[in-house]
Amino acid sequence: MLQTRRQFIQVAAAGVSLLAMGGRAIAQTIGNQGVGNAAPTSSAGTLFTLPPLPYDVSALEPYISSRTLTLHHEKHHGGNVQTLNKLVKDTPYATQDVETIISASAGNPDQTGIYNNAAQMWSHDFFWHSMTPKGGGNPTGKLAERISRTFGSFASFKERFIQAGTSHFGSGWLWLVSDKGELKIVSTANAHVPMLDGQTALLTTDLWEHSYYLDYQNRRQEYLTAFIDKLVNWDFAGENLRKMKG
Ligand code: MN3
Numbered sequence: 001m002l003q004t005r006r007q008f009i010q011v012a013a014a015g016v017s018l019l020a021m022g023g024r025a026i027a028q029t030i031g032n033q034g035v036g037n038a039a040p041t042s043s044a045g046t047l048f049t050l051p052p053l054p055y056d057v058s059a060l061e062p063y064i065s066s067r068t069l070t071l072h073h074e075k076h077h078g079g080n081v082q083t084l085n086k087l088v089k090d091t092p093y094a095t096q097d098v099e100t101i102i103s104a105s106a107g108n109p110d111q112t113g114i115y116n117n118a119a120q121m122w123s124h125d126f127f128w129h130s131m132t133p134k135g136g137g138n139p140t141g142k143l144a145e146r147i148s149r150t151f152g153s154f155a156s157f158k159e160r161f162i163q164a165g166t167s168h169f170g171s172g173w174l175w176l177v178s179d180k181g182e183l184k185i186v187s188t189a190n191a192h193v194p195m196l197d198g199q200t201a202l203l204t205t206d207l208w209e210h211s212y213y214l215d216y217q218n219r220r221q222e223y224l225t226a227f228i229d230k231l232v233n234w235d236f237a238g239e240n241l242r243k244m245k246g
Helices: 066-088 099-107 109-129 141-151 153-169 220-231 234-242
Strands: 005-012 024-027 173-180 182-189 200-206
Touching: 005 173, 024 200, 109 200, 141 153, 141 182, 141 234, 153 173, 153 182, 153 220, 200 234
Parallel strands: none
Antiparallel strands: 005 024, 173 182, 173 200
16 A cells, blocks of 8 residues: 555755754655665654655645635645654654554544644645546546546546545545445545545545635635536546555
């Protein structure tokens, strides 16, 4: 599963100087350039850092404005990283990877803050990679076959994906997942991630209002339509499917 293979890179290697001392960064396996599995070794201060966006902040315009993307990445995703670092400091979590933190803290009433921020950090990183400046179009290869087989046609998939996101009540995330080998469209509330349900995420869209309100106000359906028609990164989803065993 992609989620279990997330690579860690040393902050210094990523060129981030402020947190370079003993720090670490998370990055997607895909889009991660020339980095190794550097394990965190410093007990003095292993911290997560905000991974850079995989494209320029203006690259998704006009569908997602640079203002939205800047705030979303720096303040929301960045806020998750900062808060998680504060919460895990001097705990056993400080030296663990984000998936382990999510799994171990989920459902623990004393660790709600840790869980929420770890899961949001993971999902935001996954979301940035679920989009690409020249996105949209049709999936290809095995993913295209699986989508057609599961949903009847790509058009039917798009309709159901947009409908699922539009009808989701409140904050959360919209996903295309593989659930025991079966493709499913699922929406999750707040910070919940599919890995907790034994599902492998292939693709996600952020349904929290901060992801679209400046650009679309209450028109969530327009945002979702733009996502699927103009932004979605089918190569990323296809790669996630390809990496699954079986
Ligand atoms: Mn968000």
